[in-house]
Amino acid sequence: MLTLENIKYSRNSKEIIKGVNISFEEEKITSIIGSNGVGKSTLAYIIMGLSDYKPNEGKIYLDDNDITNFSITDRARLGISLLWQEPARFEGLSVKNYLSLGGKIKLDDIKEALNLVRLNPDVYLSRFVDKKLSGGERKRVEIASCILLKPKFLIMDEPDSGIDLMSLDMIVDIMKHLKENDTGVIVITHREEIANHSDYSYLICDGRVLKSGACSDIIDYYRSTCDVCDNVNTPKEQEI
Incomplete structure (x- = not known):
C-alpha cells in the first residue's frame, strides 16, 4: 500500500496541493482524473520524490x-517508478543496451516488452535512443523500460502523451499487463478511454480531492459538473 496523508505543497508562496489523502494498492489500477493545471502532475512528482517537490506538510x-524524506533514488530502489510525459534521449545508446539495464535483463524479456509496446524487436533493438526516434517511439521505449523494471508502483503521467490516438488500446493493454504482474498502476489522465479501466478513481480540482470512488461514477460526475463549471480549477463551494 502506498499512502499520502494530508499532503500539502506550495511553490513561490502559492498553495498547489491542499491537504490530499490518497491510497494506492498493488495489483490495482488507480486513476487520478482532472483538467489541465489542477495539480495532477505535481502529485506525481511528490510521490516520486523529485527534489523540488517535497511536501510542506x-x-x-x-x-x-514513512518515506516522506526519501530521495527519488531511494524510492526507486523500493519499487516506485515514474513514466515521464517527455521521455529522455540517450545519444549513442542502443535500444537493446538501454533496456538491458546493464545486462541484467534477458533478451527474450526485452523482446517481449518491445512487442507489448508494439515495436518490432527485429527493427528496434539496434536502433538508438536519440533524436532519430520520433517522440512516440521514444515514449514506447520508455514504457518498455518501465515494464522491465517490474516496479511495485508505476506512476503513468498522461501515458498517451506523444502517442497517436490509435494506440490508446495499447496503453490499456499495458496497464492490464502491469496489474496482472502485481504492479500497482497510478495513471494520471484526463482521457475517459484510459480512466475507464481503473479499479478506483480520484477526481482532483484546485489541488484537492473533489470526489473518489468507482471510475464510472467519477466520470459521470466530471461530465455533469466539471465540464460545465465556470470556476476553472476551483470547485464551487457546494461541490467541495
Missing part, C-alpha cells in the same frame, strides 16, 4: 514505512 507511507 503531510506524510507518505509505503507499506507503513
Whole structure:
C-alpha cells in the first residue's frame, strides 16, 4: 500500500496541493482524473520524490514505512517508478543496451516488452535512443523500460502523451499487463478511454480531492459538473 496523508505543497508562496489523502494498492489500477493545471502532475512528482517537490506538510507511507524524506533514488530502489510525459534521449545508446539495464535483463524479456509496446524487436533493438526516434517511439521505449523494471508502483503521467490516438488500446493493454504482474498502476489522465479501466478513481480540482470512488461514477460526475463549471480549477463551494 502506498499512502499520502494530508499532503500539502506550495511553490513561490502559492498553495498547489491542499491537504490530499490518497491510497494506492498493488495489483490495482488507480486513476487520478482532472483538467489541465489542477495539480495532477505535481502529485506525481511528490510521490516520486523529485527534489523540488517535497511536501510542506503531510506524510507518505509505503507499506507503513514513512518515506516522506526519501530521495527519488531511494524510492526507486523500493519499487516506485515514474513514466515521464517527455521521455529522455540517450545519444549513442542502443535500444537493446538501454533496456538491458546493464545486462541484467534477458533478451527474450526485452523482446517481449518491445512487442507489448508494439515495436518490432527485429527493427528496434539496434536502433538508438536519440533524436532519430520520433517522440512516440521514444515514449514506447520508455514504457518498455518501465515494464522491465517490474516496479511495485508505476506512476503513468498522461501515458498517451506523444502517442497517436490509435494506440490508446495499447496503453490499456499495458496497464492490464502491469496489474496482472502485481504492479500497482497510478495513471494520471484526463482521457475517459484510459480512466475507464481503473479499479478506483480520484477526481482532483484546485489541488484537492473533489470526489473518489468507482471510475464510472467519477466520470459521470466530471461530465455533469466539471465540464460545465465556470470556476476553472476551483470547485464551487457546494461541490467541495
